[in-house]
Amino acid sequence: MSKEYNIGVFDSGLGGVTVLKELTKLLPNENIIYFGDTKNVPYGEKSKEEIQNFSSKIVDFLSNNNCKVIIIACNTASIAAYEYLKEKSSVPIIGIIDSGIESIYKNTYKEIGIVGTPFTVKSGEYPKRLKEKNNQLHITSVGCEKLCPMIEKGWENFNDRDIVLKGYLSQLPKSCEALLLACTHYPFIIEDIKKIFSGDILDPGKECAKEAYQLLKSKDLLNEQKDFGNIKFYVSGDKKIFKIKAEEFLNKKIDEISQVSL
Secondary structure (H helix, E strand, C coil): CCCCCEEEEEECCCCCHHHHHHHHHHCCCCCEEEEECCCCCCHHHCCHHHHHHHHHHHHHHHHHCCEEEEEECCHHHHHHHHHHHHHHCCCCEEECHHHHHHHHHCCCCCEEEEEECHHHHHHCHHHHHHHHHCCCCEEEEEECCCHHHHHHHCHHHCCCHHHHHHHHHCCCCCCCCEEEEECCCHHHHHHHHHHHCCCEEECCHHHHHHHHHHHHHHCCCCCCCCCCCCEEEEECCCCHHHHHHHHHHHCCCCCCEEECCC
16 A cells, blocks of 8 residues: 555534644645535434445445545444445544544543534444443533535524524533534534533534544554645535535635545
């Protein structure tokens, strides 16, 4: 496997761009392929089997396009498909759940909140794994059915967005010291979240980028080129809103987005 190969990143849509941004900060010389499954977003309302099927096709696409590591930049897909993909893929797979866990245990919180898709929250994966490390930690999880679709369609286009967000965050006890964003879409609206939640807000994207760095370093696969790496964008559905929102979040122009039918 060549050092010049790509880092593959995929999500149900826009969300993984928040992880991509952290990757470009930590690994600016790496070539990256980003895949957003905009045709099938949101994953949070799909079955485990459906998510595994979508994810498997995306991993095949990324593997066939010379990726040296693939990051599941989606909490829902990480929970539903990580173990499944790890077994079938010859390319190393990184899920974002470990990064979320790590972001909590770098601190000494006694009570936290978790917001994510209905699938992520119903799975109970985060509380289960957090309790394994600290059974004294108080956790409140809230499934936010509307947030991901609203962000995908353009958060600012919804006049009731503040009411919807407050409705979800009001379910958290006021004693929560931190809020884990267990959906990579949520950093897109972090400023609105900060207006409502006064504690620490944890974005697993940074830890995920660090995990990718450590994995590539351990396998001697870090790209040694001096120039900035190339980023190629692929989506399975609509390109227009994805382009607008991704450019806004990354603060850079995207020259081309290719549409791929899986």
